[in-house]
Structures are given as structure tokens and as C-alpha cells.
Amino acid sequence: MDEWVRQAEAWAGQAERWIRQQPPEQIYVAVAVIAVTILVLLAASCLKSSKSNTIVLSGLSGSGKTILFYQLRDGSSHQGTVTSMDPNNDTFVLHSELERKGKVKPVHVVDVPGHARLKPKLDEFLPRAAGVVFVVDAQDFLSSMQAAAEYLYDILTKATVVKKRVPVLIFCNKTDKVTAHSKEFIKKQLEKEVNKLRESRNAISSADITDEVELGVPGEAFNFSQCQNKVTVAEGAGLTGNVSAVEQFIREHVRA
Numbered sequence: 599m600d601e602w603v604r605q606a607e608a609w610a611g612q613a614e615r616w617i618r619q620q621p622p623e624q625i626y627v628a629v630a631v632i633a634v635t636i637l638v639l640l641a642a643s644c645l646k647s648s649k650s651n652t653i654v655l656s657g658l659s660g661s662g663k664t665i666l667f668y669q670l671r672d673g674s675s676h677q678g679t680v681t682s683m684d685p686n687n688d689t690f691v692l693h694s695e696l697e698r699k700g701k702v703k704p705v706h707v708v709d710v711p712g713h714a715r716l717k718p719k720l721d722e723f724l725p726r727a728a729g730v731v732f733v734v735d736a737q738d739f740l741s742s743m744q745a746a747a748e749y750l751y752d753i754l755t756k757a758t759v760v761k762k763r764v765p766v767l768i769f770c771n772k773t774d775k776v777t778a779h780s781k782e783f784i785k786k787q788l789e790k791e792v793n794k795l796r797e798s799r800n801a802i803s804s805a806d807i808t809d810e811v812e813l814g815v816p817g818e819a820f821n822f823s824q825c826q827n828k829v830t831v832a833e834g835a836g837l838t839g840n841v842s843a844v845e846q847f848i849r850e851h852v853r854a
């Protein structure tokens with residue numbers, strides 16, 4: 599043990615002598631480099647921890663956002679809901695992860711009602727979204743298809759969504775019903791409708807266009823893979839608790 603201490607002292611002495619032999623400028627540069635590196639590492643870790651944990655649930659009225667919100671938080675549909683008049687806004691650990699051991703990061707979930715009057719609320723939450731879930735009623739899809747496409751178009755052309763590449767999950771809900779349409783069908787129809795909207799808006803004089811970002815590739819039929827942000831499609835049913843696709847989406851974009 600003594601020998602080890604002596605050896606360490608000898609090394610320390612050698613190091614001290616070597617440092618004394620170096621020109622002082624070199625020492626200053628080395629200290630500055632170390633300090634800057636520490637600062638950069640600290641800033642990077644702060645940035646990482648300040649990454650948003652907000653997931654926005656959007657979609658037409660009646661598509662099933664509030665039931666989905668309850669399923670994610672409580673693992674229950676609370677025996678039905680009424681049309682929401684205010685956003686549901688809560689930070690919680692996903693119900694499906696309550697039993698999980700180790701560190702689980704809570705998620706901030708906002709359910710923005712589909713009522714037209716409350717649409718501006720979406721602009722309040724989109725800038726801090728780590729992801730957007732766009733809920734579609736897969737059972738009653740055909741009658742609400744145009745309105746759903748318009749709402750989705752509005753989200754996909756928001757500068758905050760495109761520039762920050764906020765991922766969007768189109769969640770085809772109510773697939774517990776046998777008459778529900780498949781996610782493939784819904785995806786195709788929404789792409790067609792968005793394409794129509796894009797063409798009609800491009801035909802309007804550019805002075806009247808309110809879209810913040812142009813969608814798709816000019817001259818090509820629109821499809822979601824042309825979006826700069828990732829747009830994916832999944833299916834499930836909030837009412838029966840089949841929401842694993844949404845939970846997976848959340849975990850992908852809000853790291854535990």
C-alpha cells in the first residue's frame with residue numbers, strides 16, 4: 599500500500615514538473631478548452647431535459663379524444679363522455695406504465711375539443727407539442743371525411759408543426775365496431791381529400807392563402823410520406839382500451 603502511495607506521489611511530482619516546464623499560454627488554452635467543454639456538455643443536458651413532453655389530442659368532435667385521454671390516464675373510459683367545452687389538460691404517468699419499475703417520465707396530455715369555437719386553442723398548444731394524435735372516427739368516417747381532412751390539413755400546414763417536424767399519428771378510432779373502416783382505407787381517402795384541398799387552395803390568389811406552409815410536392819398527387827414531419831396511421835378503440843398504438847407513439851416521442 600505504502601509503495602502505491604509513493605508511486606502516486608512520484609507521478610504527481612513528475613506531472614507538476616512537466617506543467618511548470620510548459621509555457622503559461624499553453625496552460626491557459628488547456629484550461630479554457632476544458633471549461634468550454636464542460637459548458638457545452640451542461641448546455642446540452644439542459645436542452646435535453648427541457649424537451650417538450652406535451653402530446654396534443656386533436657380531431658373532430660365525437661371522434662373519441664376525451665375517452666382516449668381517460669384511457670391513457672386512468673385505464674378506464676369513465677362510462678362515456680359529453681362534448682367537451684374546455685381542453686382536458688393533465689400531466690401523468692401513463693396508466694399502462696404504472697406497474698413498470700424504474701424511471702418513467704410523466705407525459706403532459708392535452709385533449710383539445712373539436713368544437714369549431716375551440717379550434718384556436720389548438721394554436722396555443724401546438725407550438726409546445728412533442729407529438730400530435732389526430733383522432734378519426736373510423737366508424738362514421740365517410741360522413742365526416744371532408745371535415746376531418748380540412749382539420750388535418752390545417753394542422754399539417756402549420757409552420758410550428760412543419761418547422762419543428764412534429765410527428766403526427768392519425769389514430770383511426772372505434773375499430774371495435776364491425777362497420778369501422780380500415781386504417782388503409784382511411785389513409786387513402788384522407789390523402790385524396792387533402793390533395794383536393796391543396797389544389798383548391800393553390801387555385802386561390804396567393805394573397806388570400808392563409809396556409810403557412812405549402813404541402814406536398816408540386817405536380818404530384820399528395821401522400822403523407824411527402825410531409826417533412828413524420829405522419830403515421832394506426833388503429834384502435836378508446837372505448838375498449840385498445841390504445842397501445844397511441845401509447846407506443848407517446849413513448850417514441852416522450853422518452854421515459
Ligand SMILES: Nc1nc2c(ncn2[C@@H]2O[C@H](COP(=O)(O)OP(=O)(O)OP(=O)(O)O)[C@@H](O)[C@H]2O)c(=O)[nH]1
Nearest residue numbers: 659660661662663664665679682712772835836837
Ligand atoms: N364504439 C366506440 N365508441 C367510442 C370510442 N371512443 C369514443 N367513443 C364514443 O364516441 C363518443 C364521443 O367520444 P368523446 O371522447 O367524447 O369524443 P371527443 O372527441 O372528446 O369529442 P369533443 O369533446 O366533442 O371534441 C362517445 O359517445 C364515446 O362513447 C370507441 O373506441 N369505440
Ligand SMILES: [Mg+2]
Nearest residue numbers: 663664681682
Ligand atoms: Mg371531448
